[in-house]
Amino acid sequence: MPQASSLAGSLVALGCIILTCCKPKEALNYEAILSLPPDDQTTSPSSLVEELTARAELLGLPARVRVAERSARLLEVQLHGTDRNDALSRLDRLCVSGKISIRAIHDRSAYITDIASKDxxxxxxxxxxxxxxxxxxxxxxxxKLAVSRAEILNNSHVESALATRDGDNMVHISLNISGLRRIRSATEKMQKGRSRLAIIYDERIISAPVVAEELWTPVTLEGFNSFEHAESLATSLNKPLSSNLLIESLIPLAPQAK
Structure with a gap:
């Protein structure tokens, strides 16, 4: 009997651990309507359904995606949100384009921006x-920085990306052969300890590091406001969408009867 009691106690303890580790299922309580850009007449909506579904799985976001019945150019996305702002934030993470661009900053940037402000x-x-x-x-x-319009690197040079929580919410980017050649060639010509690079994400400079040496290794991006922000970029680089989607509406779903 003591052994049976011990076994029962162990099972109870194990059950408590399992229940503690299980996350409650998040109900899909919001529905968004997404549309393809008017000038995009070639992207397949069914492909976008697959791409968004794959992204949702990578991000751990409960979601259901399908082509809208009323139009083949509209997508319906059902997702969870604690409120409308949270649902919109999750939708943004799901649909982010994640465009990155690495360019050179002019070595006389301060002087250039000063005279350009006057003329x-x-x-x-x-x-x-x-x-x-x-x-x-x-x-x-x-x-204000004077940044070259010519890109050294962009999304086409990315092999893979990984977001980590270490330090300042970083995204570690592995470059393909073309990307490695381009970053090495560009930084080889720069003045070490003086020249700077502009790391641009969605038209915003998130970092402007000084080039200390010739670069030919994977690139690390930092300066994100949160890990979720960094994770969204990494996911968008690993699972790019065929088209930039427009959010038409976001409404709460009526609670389903139990």
Missing amino acids: PSQLPSDHQILLYDAQGKGGANGQ
């Missing part, structure tokens, strides 16, 4: 002025 015609045609907010607070108080 815009003095800005070299192959450069543009972008704002870098190192603190990530937004607004117009960031540093």
